Amino acid sequence: MGRLSTVLCGIELSNPVIPASGTFGFGYEFAEYYDINILGSISLKGTTKDKRYGNPLPRIAETPSGMLNAVGLQNPGADLVIKEELPRLRKVFSKKVMANVSGFSVEDYVYSCEKLDREDMVGWLEINISCPNVHGGGMSFGTDKDQAALITREVKAVTKKPVIIKLSPNVTDIGEIAESCQDAGADGISLINTLLGMRIDLRTRKPVLKNRTGGLSGPAVFPVALRMVNDVYKRVTIPVVGMGGIASAEDVIEMAMAGASAVQVGACNLTDPYACKNIIEALPEALDKYGIKDLMDVKGIV
């Protein structure tokens, strides 16, 4: 066990840094930049039962210290992910990955999870009940504690792998939803997905995004994410994966102090393909600076 190592639902990670779903594709493209085996794990692009093209363009807008996206879960569908994307990633990544699953009905989630459960390289199933960019399903499961519990139970019934539920910040009491997922059998909670937002183009007098609204991410959301991670950590006993605007080793330490057992780096991968690598490499020195021996020594001290 090294200074950065952590355990997430019974699986050891050499460090807590995981690229977040939707910001790292299926991983192999980043292998052109560096050896991605230095990562703790990878959360794969959100996968649905059927292939999805996603939303019309433009899907991206700049915001102060962040961005809006309305990609809309573009992916080849669970069967092709298993047949084509996982083998490609396997060639350049030897660790367990987090398969990120989304859907529009309970049956959708169950279909994808049953299939992904059979894949050796999948360590965890991360269930996205919080995508703000699709109509029907998606976030509507994550904003209601009973719906969140229902999805959790149904998914748990078809897999032996640890199930991590990814929550939406677009709710009144995120702790209540986390607790409901834990009671339904969830093995972990990850948060936050993006915050619903919009921008208007003054020249065209129309929303910048064709979808009108999109999810806000990037350093702008970090304080909101940190507060919610801490809220959830205080309400549940299962591990928490913290994400939302992480851009530095210091941010990772803050997330750990708020209660995160592991972290995901999202938007910053898009502006710097080396973001995760730089954060991992900067962590030992940052720990030294703040007098921390092992990162997990400070987990949840706030």
Added chain:
Amino acid sequence: MDKKIFEIKENKALAKNGIYRMILSGDGSDLKRPGQFVNIKVGSNFLRRPISVADHYDDSITIIYKVVGKGTLEMSMLQPGDELDILTGLGNGFDTSLSGKDPILIGGGVGVPPLYGLCKELVKEGKQVSTVLGFNTEDDVFYEDEFRKLGAKVIVATADGSKGEKGFVTDIVKDMSYSYFYTCGPEPMFRALKDIVKTKGQYSFESRMGCGFGACMGCSMETKSGYKRICREGPVLESEEIIWEG
């Protein structure tokens, strides 16, 4: 492709209406074909700015950009000696092998720059190149002479007739004959062009991008051969694979 630091050698206005040319010294070897682009970190803006490459050498690249928002305004104020963090060697670029002997290059406004590198390449390959460059008005016109110096035939059209032929590029192109076409410009120009071109060709698209290197799916578009990321399988698409919506 890779992330590299470049130093600004020149950053000056080319035309009256906010068109700038920036010459950057640094490793240009990641760029393999004309029509590829770079993604530039500008000031405190979160997202990078994707800009097409007009010309490149092993030790420098030239970009031409228009000031359209906060990011490009900040770019225009940078000085020689300033450094920029750039993702270089992005996108597929133009395929010159399909050009035939006398291709035509059709550029609209800030779509003109990547055609310069393409023109240079085609001329080097011994092709007879014609270029039709469309602008709104005289104050927007740039690089007419530079194309001419490469040895291409150049026709300039302005919408208001203040320079060159009066009208749109389509008014010129419809009466010309050519072996193949390459185009870059605004989408309304593409839509008008697709109805009057007589051969196959290649269109270079622009899009708002998240990453510029294929990770975020922020710029994907549906084509007849599946979805393609404008930043990765594009920005250049062949005419036969494009689905024109609306």
